[in-house]
Amino acid sequence: EPEVTQTPSHQVTQMGQEVILRCVPISNHLYFYWYRQILGQKVEFLVSFYNNEISEKSEIFDDQFSVERPDGSNFTLKIRSTKLEDSAMYFCASSDGFTGPDTQYFGPGTRLTVL
């Protein structure tokens, strides 16, 4: 069964550094998403991406964040200058966009630790 994959599984970085989290969505899916889960808190929506542009974003997704689909398979989340409060589990998801409401399938997550 096709799966969403994410790399790395764990990323440790120093405050102020840039990080790129990578995702490979399910191959025939058209919509891509990033969510995050701070330890012990809810899963929160960050951004959705369709047709090479952002379709929705939350208040969390400010100028330090950006997303990109650099090629036909990868979908990335860049955090430009990390803060301590960016420490969280980041989940990528994808959906096919055809069968409404399409189901979002999640990857295993990347745990980001900002020191």
Place this chain on the structure above:
Amino acid sequence: AQSVAQPEDQVNVAEGNPLTVKCTYSVSGNPYLFWYVQYPNRGLQFLLKYITGDNLVKGSYGFEAEFNKSQTSFHLKKPSALVSDSALYFCAVREMSGSARQLTFGSGTQLTVLP
């Protein structure tokens, strides 16, 4: 704005007994409703969703959920719990109208099935 409440942080049930994990929602229009399960160090796995029609939705691993519009609830149920069902369960909502696809999650309910 849409929201989800999972009133129980923790549910304990004996193996073989029926289980219920509660969820109530708030949206301005009609909802699409989802249940996901998260095992330790894993991503969110889709269990089932409510679109429209039959209020009882059947999903993976013997789980089902009942949509109740008057009570704005979507409780997850299983007739006979297994120890392997022990995990963190999340309810999520998305509004039916419009193009927004972001999911709003509840805070999660830790289900422990005791042998």
